[in-house]
Amino acid sequence: xxxxxxxxxxxxxxxxxxxxxxxxxxxxxxxxxxxxxxxxxxxxxxxxxxxxxxxxxxxxxxxxxxxxxxxxxxxxxxxxxxxxxxxxxxxxxxxxxxxxxxxxxxxxxxxxxxxxxxxxxxxxxxxxxxxxxxxxxxxxxxxxxxxxxxxxxxxxxxxxxxxxxxxxxxxxxxxxxxxxxxxxxxxxxxxxxxxxxxxxxxxxxxxxxxxxxxxxxxxxxxxxxxxxxxxxxxxxxxxxxxxxxxxxxxxxxxxxxxxxxxxxxxxxxxxxxxxxxxxxxxxxxxxxxxxxxxxxxxxxxxxxxxxxxxxxxxxxxxxxxxxxxxxxxxxxxxxxxxxxxxxxxxxxxxxxxxxxxxxxxxxxxxxxxxxxxxxxx
Numbered sequence: 001x002x003x004x005x006x007x008x009x010x011x012x013x014x015x016x017x018x019x020x021x022x023x024x025x026x027x028x029x030x031x032x033x034x035x036x037x038x039x040x041x042x043x044x045x046x047x048x049x050x051x052x053x054x055x056x057x058x059x060x061x062x063x064x065x066x067x068x069x070x071x072x073x074x075x076x077x078x079x080x081x082x083x084x085x086x087x088x089x090x091x092x093x094x095x096x097x098x099x100x101x102x103x104x105x106x107x108x109x110x111x112x113x114x115x116x117x118x119x120x121x122x123x124x125x126x127x128x129x130x131x132x133x134x135x136x137x138x139x140x141x142x143x144x145x146x147x148x149x150x151x152x153x154x155x156x157x158x159x160x161x162x163x164x165x166x167x168x169x170x171x172x173x174x175x176x177x178x179x180x181x182x183x184x185x186x187x188x189x190x191x192x193x194x195x196x197x198x199x200x201x202x203x204x205x206x207x208x209x210x211x212x213x214x215x216x217x218x219x220x221x222x223x224x225x226x227x228x229x230x231x232x233x234x235x236x237x238x239x240x241x242x243x244x245x246x247x248x249x250x251x252x253x254x255x256x257x258x259x260x261x262x263x264x265x266x267x268x269x270x271x272x273x274x275x276x277x278x279x280x281x282x283x284x285x286x287x288x289x290x291x292x293x294x295x296x297x298x299x300x301x302x303x304x305x306x307x308x309x310x311x312x313x314x315x316x317x318x319x320x321x322x323x324x325x326x327x328x329x330x331x332x333x334x335x336x337x338x339x340x341x342x343x344x345x346x347x348x349x350x351x352x353x354x355x356x357x358x359x360x361x362x363x364x365x366x367x368x369x370x371x372x373x374x375x376x377x
Contacts, residue, residue: 005049005050007049008022008049011026014043017036017039026044064125064319065098067099067102068100068101068128068154069119069127069128069130070082070102071104071106071130071233072104074234075261077284080285081155084307086101097319099315102115106199106233109137109201112129116144120143127149127152128152128314128318130154132201132202135160137158138159141158141161142161145162151163152164153168154310154314155167156168167310168332168333169305171203173211174335175213175258177211177335177337178258179214179216179219182282185280186254193216193225195255196238197209197228197258198231202259205258212258226252234264235260235267238263238264250277254279255279258284262283280300281299282300284303285303285307290302294340297340302338309333310333
């Protein structure tokens with residue numbers, strides 16, 4: 001018969017200290033002499049004591065306080081993220097999780113730091129944010145972590161920032177995938193690829209662009225890469241920059257848009273004169289306008305980063321860190337490539353609930369069958 005699990009009382013007896021002292025050490029409340037802390041931790045190791053997080057939270061009447069900072073604007077992907085988070089915010093109240101959803105302008109490191117300053121004074125346990133390549137953001141993340149606040153980067157990582165984890169796809173691999181798709185579509189013919197990014201200061205955009213360049217340059221030497229269009233994820237900026245290019249030159253054979261602002265691109269593509277060949281087009285993220293364009297044959301492929309999985313994993317990871325457990329999600333999410341023929345049904349409820357983080361295979365990659373099973377539940 002299996003023996004019972006050790007309790008706090010067992011740890012107290014083994015360490016030769018009071019129950020209250022053990023409770024303070026286990027729940028990280030402080031105010032305990034270092035020699036007593038050492039004795040308690042030694043007793044924990046000897047007995048194999050495992051902290052009952054659920055019981056501890058219940059006894060302390062603990063509520064988790066998390067925040068997600070999502071860029072505002074016309075980018076439909078970020079609107080989609082906010083919608084998923086809002087649905088979860090309401091559901092999580094029953095689990096004693098208070099989720100705040102904050103908005104800031106895209107690609108604005110100073111605004112992000114100001115919002116983080118405000119949040120750090122509200123007693124939050126953790127925050128998920130879209131990373132940027134700004135030194136001030138990396139410094140602010142370090143300050144939050146020093147204050148005991150968990151920080152995750154979501155969708156886009158923050159280079160050199162000491163975040164707890166990154167939740168998202170491998171953006172360089174996504175760019176390489178786009179490059180291969182574009183190269184295969186050319187079938188060995190010459191061509192010119194036009195990249196569109198929101199901002200090169202966004203690590204996900206820069207990494208996708210670099211991945212595409214690597215693949216095209218190494219595998220498809222007959223393809224040229226045109227100067228990058230920077231559209232700030234604003235459809236009007238993208239449209240105004242593209243119209244003169246397509247009007248004055250017909251040498252663009254492919255377009256790779258790594259971020260938002262695609263409504264402007266799609267308007268330009270739909271207005272091309274009869275007889276002018278449409279370029280091969282690869283976009284990111286299944287959002288309504290991109291899906292419609294794929295169904296209509298205006299674009300050729302969508303690389304999707306599975307936002308429902310990103311949110312589920314981020315919330316699960318924040319909770320693990322708040323409970324002082326090792327986060328169980330560390331590997332990049334595998335993106336999905338969609339063509340017109342394999343688009344998922346409209347309106348499918350694909351949200352993976354927090355606490356059901358995507359399982360990984362032994363190689364560190366997500367198990368496709370497991371992902372599909374969780375999504376369909």
